[in-house]
Amino acid sequence: MAKVTPGGRLQQNKLLRSMCRARSRGVPLQYIIGDQPFGDLQILCRRNVLIPRAETESFTVHASKLILKRLDEHPEVTNPQPLRILDLCSGTGAIALLLHALLANKIKQMTILGIDISSTAVTLASKNLEHNLHHGFLLDRARTEVHFRQGNVLSNHDSNFPHVDKVLHEFPGFCNQSGLGCDVLISNPPYIAPNSFWDGTTGRSVRIYEPKLALVPSLETDANMEEHIRQEDVFYHDIFQSAMRLGAKLIVFECGSYAQACRVVGICEDIAGACARREELAFHIVSSSGLEPGTHISGSGPCAIIIERSMASEA
Amino acid sequence: MLNVPWICSRCLLRSTKAAGYLRPFIPRRGLNTGVDTGLSPALLIRARSLADEHSNLSAQLAESFDAKTAKRIGELAPIANVLGEWDSANESLVELKSLLEDPATDPELRSLAIEDLESSKHSLPTLSDSLKQALVPRHPFAELPCLLEIRPGAGGDEAGLFAFELLRMYTSFCSRQGFRTSVLKLEVGDGPAEDRLSEAVIEVDASGAYGMMRTESGVHRVQRVPATESKGRTHTSAVSVMVLPSFPDSGAGGDSALNFDDPTSDYYVDPQEVRSEKMRAGGAGGQHVNKTESAIRLTHIPSGIVVSMQDSRSQHANRKKAWQILRARLAEARQEAREQELVELRRGVLGGVARMGRGDKIRTYNYGQSRCTDHRSGITIHNLDSVLDGGEGLDNVMDSVRTWLVDQEIAGMAAEEMAKRAHPQKVATR
Numbered sequence: 001m002a003k004v005t006p007g008g009r010l011q012q013n014k015l016l017r018s019m020c021r022a023r024s025r026g027v028p029l030q031y032i033i034g035d036q037p038f039g040d041l042q043i044l045c046r047r048n049v050l051i052p053r054a055e056t057e058s059f060t061v062h063a064s065k066l067i068l069k070r071l072d073e074h075p076e077v078t079n080p081q082p083l084r085i086l087d088l089c090s091g092t093g094a095i096a097l098l099l100h101a102l103l104a105n106k107i108k109q110m111t112i113l114g115i116d117i118s119s120t121a122v123t124l125a126s127k128n129l130e131h132n133l134h135h136g137f138l139l140d141r142a143r144t145e146v147h148f149r150q151g152n153v154l155s156n157h158d159s160n161f162p163h164v165d166k167v168l169h170e171f172p173g174f175c176n177q178s179g180l181g182c183d184v185l186i187s188n189p190p191y192i193a194p195n196s197f198w199d200g201t202t203g204r205s206v207r208i209y210e211p212k213l214a215l216v217p218s219l220e221t222d223a224n225m226e227e228h229i230r231q232e233d234v235f236y237h238d239i240f241q242s243a244m245r246l247g248a249k250l251i252v253f254e255c256g257s258y259a260q261a262c263r264v265v266g267i268c269e270d271i272a273g274a275c276a277r278r279e280e281l282a283f284h285i286v287s288s289s290g291l292e293p294g295t296h297i298s299g300s301g302p303c304a305i306i307i308e309r310s311m312a313s314e315a
Numbered sequence: 316m317l318n319v320p321w322i323c324s325r326c327l328l329r330s331t332k333a334a335g336y337l338r339p340f341i342p343r344r345g346l347n348t349g350v351d352t353g354l355s356p357a358l359l360i361r362a363r364s365l366a367d368e369h370s371n372l373s374a375q376l377a378e379s380f381d382a383k384t385a386k387r388i389g390e391l392a393p394i395a396n397v398l399g400e401w402d403s404a405n406e407s408l409v410e411l412k413s414l415l416e417d418p419a420t421d422p423e424l425r426s427l428a429i430e431d432l433e434s435s436k437h438s439l440p441t442l443s444d445s446l447k448q449a450l451v452p453r454h455p456f457a458e459l460p461c462l463l464e465i466r467p468g469a470g471g472d473e474a475g476l477f478a479f480e481l482l483r484m485y486t487s488f489c490s491r492q493g494f495r496t497s498v499l500k501l502e503v504g505d506g507p508a509e510d511r512l513s514e515a516v517i518e519v520d521a522s523g524a525y526g527m528m529r530t531e532s533g534v535h536r537v538q539r540v541p542a543t544e545s546k547g548r549t550h551t552s553a554v555s556v557m558v559l560p561s562f563p564d565s566g567a568g569g570d571s572a573l574n575f576d577d578p579t580s581d582y583y584v585d586p587q588e589v590r591s592e593k594m595r596a597g598g599a600g601g602q603h604v605n606k607t608e609s610a611i612r613l614t615h616i617p618s619g620i621v622v623s624m625q626d627s628r629s630q631h632a633n634r635k636k637a638w639q640i641l642r643a644r645l646a647e648a649r650q651e652a653r654e655q656e657l658v659e660l661r662r663g664v665l666g667g668v669a670r671m672g673r674g675d676k677i678r679t680y681n682y683g684q685s686r687c688t689d690h691r692s693g694i695t696i697h698n699l700d701s702v703l704d705g706g707e708g709l710d711n712v713m714d715s716v717r718t719w720l721v722d723q724e725i726a727g728m729a730a731e732e733m734a735k736r737a738h739p740q741k742v743a744t745r
Binding site: 025036055058188190191255 | 391606609627
């Protein structure tokens with residue numbers, strides 16, 4: 001440790017005391033210290049942006065394995081084109097950045113785009129990209145291959161923010177002659193129900209200090225008005241519609257519980273059925289603890305939904 | 316009248332017997348100075364059989380190429396080469412001797428022969444030494460990086476203090492050797508002092524580090540007046556050090572024998588046999604709560620080995636490190652079990668080959684006398700600071716232990732060869 005002058009020590013103590021006081025009020029540790037390890041990356045955390053969770057970390061690692069497995073089994077599918085990955089509701093950008101870190105050694109070319117409605121989040125995500133490049137956790141390629149943009153994931157035609165499709169038009173990777181497209185869509189959207197936000201299921205520290213925008217879906221969307229979809233599930237409805245439009249081959253959603261995962265699978269099956277593509281898709285639900293070897297699968301933790309398009313339908 | 320004290324004839328007899336009985340069983344370095352005593356016949360037989368295998372395989376390889384055969388030849392080549400040199404040196408020695416014994420030899424030639432004989436006699440011991448080195452099989456983990464675990468043993472606070480000093484010693488030793496080290500786990504005891512270790516695991520990330528550091532496994536004893544002692548008494552405490560092989564990340568290991576992802580590998584750990592616990596699990600997770608507890612505990616059910624890790628704020632990182640340590644410990648345990656079998660076998664023949672495991676006291680650091688003694692090689696260094704700084708002193712000690720290990724291995728192999736001849740069917744299964 002560097003030598004500290006007496007004055008410096010006094011300041012240090014003061015800072016430490018203020019940090020402890022903040023923690024005693026329940027301020028999340030990551031906001032106080034300023035970062036959170038995520039895989040091999042170091043993700044900066046700021047107020048008004050959701051802190052990345054350990055479960056998201058294991059889902060992302062799992063998703064990267066699925067992507068590599070798919071490429072291994074069918075090397076001819078994506079070879080001519082760079083791999084296109086879309087991360088909706090990207091927040092700190094943790095998923096997009098970790099995916100690049102995990103895949104960059106195996107895949108020569110890719111484009112990863114993170115989209116979030118919050119400008120604070122988009123700014124922080126870009127900062128995270130720079131931060132991890134600076135520390136050497138990411139390859140230099142990431143500078144040109146990972147992007148973050150502000151955009152609206154929901155289809156409620158809020159004119160304040162451009163819709164995902166509009167954002168994608170700017171990126172030549174995601175739009176070609178045949179229209180918009182992407183290979184992998186991954187998302188950890190807000191998924192907390194309004195009542196479980198207040199009834200104690202959600203931690204006090206989370207409720208008070210983390211952004212509600214990133215936790216509880218807002219009310220006014222077309223989907224929950226028309227189709228009687230629960231408020232906590234609306235994001236999945238809209239994102240899955242986008243995924244079908246974009247022709248994503250692998251879709252990974254994180255959701256709050258096994259029950260929610262089952263509901264979401266039902267919604268997705270309906271949408272896929274409406275465009276007569278139900279047969280092409282395979283649905284799996286995995287729990288975060290189930291991914292780790294040797295852990296007993298418990299029903300209460302968050303789950304990931306993995307939707308894969310069969311290879312035969314792509315040809 | 317006689318100044319010599321009287322000794323009963325039976326005692327006299329016994330003393331000579333004891334001396335005669337003990338001599339072959341104490342392996343002592345520096346005794347092999349004679350030209351002919353350099354190699355035991357058993358060892359020579361082994362060397363010859365290996366050299367024969369080498370020539371056979373070479374003939375095979377000339378006909379058809381096979382990667383496995385080529386690898387084996389690569390392993391055997393040094394033995395065959397050194398044996399060839401040794402043979403030719405011996406031959407010339409015999410020739411020269413017969414030349415000298417022949418009365419018809421020209422005097423000029425005789426003086427030349429005497430000169431040659433001297434030089435040959437000099438080269439022979441080094442040749443037999445290098446033959447010994449070549450004969451000792453490489454440790455299967457020698458090329459791997461290693462993990463070094465330090466834990467205080469008997470001695471309370473003082474042991475914790477000394478454990479911290481050992482940690483410093485090894486980190487500075489590694490930095491001197493140019494090995495990169497990283498601390499995987501560092502736990503200090505409760506209390507005001509920060510330098511009271513309760514457990515530390517460091518990773519020495521350099522290939523060959525295991526081969527280098529494996530001499531350090533065992534109990535290190537310290538004798539000194541501790542800082543915590545008020546009456547000036549000398550205490551004896553112990554710190555245990557364990558050196559484990561560190562396996563490369565999955566997929567990277569090209570050598571299938573060491574690839575732990577391969578179920579057929581000896582060092583494969585079945586994930587089904589490992590119970591993984593988060594320290595505080597259950598309840599809602601994900602966005603609902605922001606857990607800061609990241610501790611992980613892994614239990615290998617068949618062996619009961621438990622690894623817990625909480626140094627990082629990331630659960631993922633903790634799990635990765637815990638798996639790394641668990642794998643290393645299991646591999647070490649399996650390797651040790653295998654060695655134990657071998658030792659049992661050798662012990663049956665030799666009567667008692669000393670083997671130093673992790674439970675044995677291997678070294679004493681005496682502050683009062685400023686000395687460091689290794690109990691295996693018997694070396695004593697009278698400059699404790701140069702040892703504790705991880706400098707030349709420690710290097711010398713470790714070097715002597717490595718030589719000792721080679722001698723042990725040679726003695727063991729000779730014993731094995733003897734056993735092979737005595738009961739061929741028993742050893743053939745190895």
